Amino acid sequence: MPVRPKRGLMMPLSMSENLARLAAKIDWSRSDGEEDGDEAAPSSAEGDGDADSQVTTFQQPTWPWESVRNKIRDAYTEVCVLSDVLSIARHKRYMVLDGVTQDAPEPKQIIQVISKKKGLAAAAQILSEGAERMRENLAEQRRNRNNNDFYTELLRLRQKWRLRKVGNNIIGDLSYKQVGSRFWLSGTFEVKKAEENAPALPPPAPGLPPVPPSPIIVTVPSELQGAAFIYVTIRKDQETLCSARLTHPGSTPLPVPQSQHWSDRLDAAQNVLFCKELIAQLAREAVQLQPRLPHMVIGNEITSTIFPGIHLVMGLAHSARPERRPAAAPLPPVPAGPLGDNNYVLEHSLHQLLRHMHHRNMHHAMPHPASAPMGMSKRRRQAGPGAASRGQLLKMVESETLLESIIRQARHVVLRMRTAFAIDSCAREIKDPLIVTHWNSVNSPTQSCCKVNIMTHGYDSVHRTTFLINVLEDSLRCVCRDGRVMTVSYETSELHYIILCQVSQHNLLAAQSLGRIMGWTVKSSSSGQGGGGGGGSDASQTAQSGGGGAASSSCVLSAPGGHCYVAVRCQPHGEPVTVSVAQSPKRDFFPTALVTEHKWEHLGGAFRQIKWEKMEGRNFLNKMELLMANLSSGTGSIM
């Protein structure tokens, strides 16, 4: 059997191989026939017919299952050997199974290291090449920047402005048409490449590096060159009350030199366009509107009367480029008054109003349902089916013009200034009750509010008179504590009068509260009484008797014991307060048949006026306090 000696050799070599071979041998039906010719014949014969039995008879006559048993025994032996080997190997005491070393690992590691090295080297090369390329790019870019590359600059221009290619030219658009403007001026500009090696400009200031020439030449139409601003002034005769100057935010109203960078030049040109559109719109409205006092439009200046004697002047100042047209009009007269007191509200409003108009031009409500025609407002769409009346339809058509709204705002500005001035001069004039004003910081362009507090120094808690002044466009509305609302025209004298009234009322009410605190009783009080000649001993009687004339107010206070009276009369003409005192003739009372009770004694006594200015005391209430204290103590008799 060739297998067995081979097995003995192979065993230590490859266990798995051997096992596989052994397992194959157990399947004798076929494998024996292939490997072992002698044994194959009987094994194949025993299952088959007569031919097989003939073979077995002359070869192995002993026992037909001999070969089978031998095979099984062999197999058993092999399995036993295998199990022994396995058990020995498992205990690892006598024998250790070890993988058959096929190749030496040492040379393989070296190869790996080499290949890794190579790979790293290749990667490093790629990286360094890329870095080199980037460095080159960067350097090129830097060089390009230094060379002011036309295309990079064009790209930058394109990011800020609308450009279009027409033939071989590049045309830009700086008009506001895209956002809804309908101004006729086209506002296009041309972009060209600058000539090479143009001379570098001289440095704008010594010490700075010279400005390289821009690679782009921007040509702005001549009517948009130079600088422009719109000035708004409110004038009384020749005196400027208020002024505003309208330019692009952040730009100066000075002419931009030709040499300046394109972005500045385009900004300036756009500003010129904006100013021109604004003044054109205002002028058109000024001609169309028909107020009682017509607006005047002369050249680029619009004058309208906002209050008698007060004019609103709006004009366009446009200076063309000085180098081209040296003879052109120089910068128009800058309105008097430093730019410092620029009225930002007016400036902002003008800006906003035109933008608002642009916005209105662009933004229409979309139709619903979607099939309906466009261009109608939502309310107009509802008008037909909603059977809107003529009045409603007219109201829809009405819209305020720029000029009207700017006039309204200008009026308000003037009125606010006047009101503040009137209150301040009152406060200066009237020393005794203090007049304190508080202007609300939050207001609209056509409405602001001011609170006026009147109080007496040192007696703040005794009484305080407050009223509100709403400054509107051409009238004031005063709201008093008691709910009275007075509408006053733009004439400040009316406001002055209201303040005087409030002051006199304050004095009277304060005297009453002071009297109450001191235990005196208010016998009578009336405001808005006629005040005729007055004065002298009959002051209070005149005050009480009423009658026409200017509103003066008066009150009578009686001392705790009732033995004396004080009459106070305040006149709202800025005249001093008159105070009179009446005393009972006698302090002690002895009942007689005629006069049965003490109170009848109090009847008498004529009022006698006190020389108030000679009284001791810091202010009116202080004097009143001293007077009342003196009278109620009973000892004093000032007469």
Next chain:
Amino acid sequence: MIIMGFSTLQTFPLIEGLTGPQTLDVLHKRITALGARVSGQFVVDCETYFSAPSLLPGNSQRVLNVLHNTEEPASVFAILEGGAKQPVLVADTLLDALLPKMAVLYTSNKKQTRIESKGNRYEMGDFVVKLGSVTMSGSFKGILVEVCYLACVVPALCWEMVWEFMQSFLGSTVPSTLPPYIQSRQNATFSPTDTIQMYLEKFNEFRKQTVAR
């Protein structure tokens, strides 16, 4: 703010011995004497369309009245008569452009059916008075007086005052009750379509008179 108010409409018979324009002149004098002033003119017109005979099942006919009122210049009122209901459609003025498109389906004889009330519009405080001379296919038919009180929209609340005001220049011709169309809805809010309905009512009366003659 929407000012609609409440309107009432009545015919004014011709004064004995006077023509239509003369009667209107008398009314004009009376009302201006009261302090009213003319504030333009007004027109309420009505065009009538009849459905084609075979259009509706059972040979029933619908009458489409299209009315305009200068008081609501953006609207066209369409009132359909002849059916169980009498719906009113209020639409844009473009409805007039649509009607010729259905000329075969709804036909109209413009010369004969067009009826309008046209005249002066007067204002006096919260009152608006319209003195209209009614013409049908060009010939004078009578006088319609519309009185509108702007300060109230519920007919029942102001009818008596309006009635008194009307008596001051229309005399005893003023009926003491509300117009029939308003009677059933005197506590509801008055709307411009109600005015139009009243005009249609009166126009139909004028038309019947013509037929009677």
Next chain:
Amino acid sequence: MCAAISAQEKLQAAMQHKIVPNQEYLLQGSVLDSSKDVLIHRLRGLADNVDEQVETFQDRERVLTLGPVSGQTLTLYVRQAMDVRPGMDQSDTPWTMRYIGQPELGDKSRPTVLRNSIDVGCTPNVLEFLSEMGFKQDYEFMCKGLMFRKGRMKILVYKVYKNKTADNWEPLSMSHVVELSVLAPQGHDAVAEDVRNFAEQLKPLVQLEKTDYRRL
């Protein structure tokens, strides 16, 4: 309002002077739902009012016909805005009834379809009114989509839904209708060029064409 001219006369005068915009210049096309967003993106860039939110709409349209009487029928398209937008009551938007005339395709030189269109805003009882007049409802559908504006041009991108049961709407197809239209008075054929130019700018996202209804 001094001279009291009747409204009808005024309208007739206006029609004669050709100032009533009743001619619709129209191009139509469609995009698959999947590519709709690309088109919307492009339209947002091209249309006016890019600073605003894109306006959406949802309308229900009923198609009613009257007749025939001696061979003539009249079809009206009654539309109702169904969407509830902020600050707006549904009753605020009037219903519209629309007459659409026979579309004129013209030859190749004409850039758009031209059709007569009269759009009348009216009160919501229009359905009741029309049915009293003898109109019968043909069919109805819902369209839901976005609208854009470019000058006088209106661009609608919407999806059509048909109703299965009473309030159950389901999409009719897997695509959106794109409609480009201008309403102008008679004889303003120059606007048709604008429509064509705009349609060119939308290529190849959507192919807007003159739709021949007779071949559909």
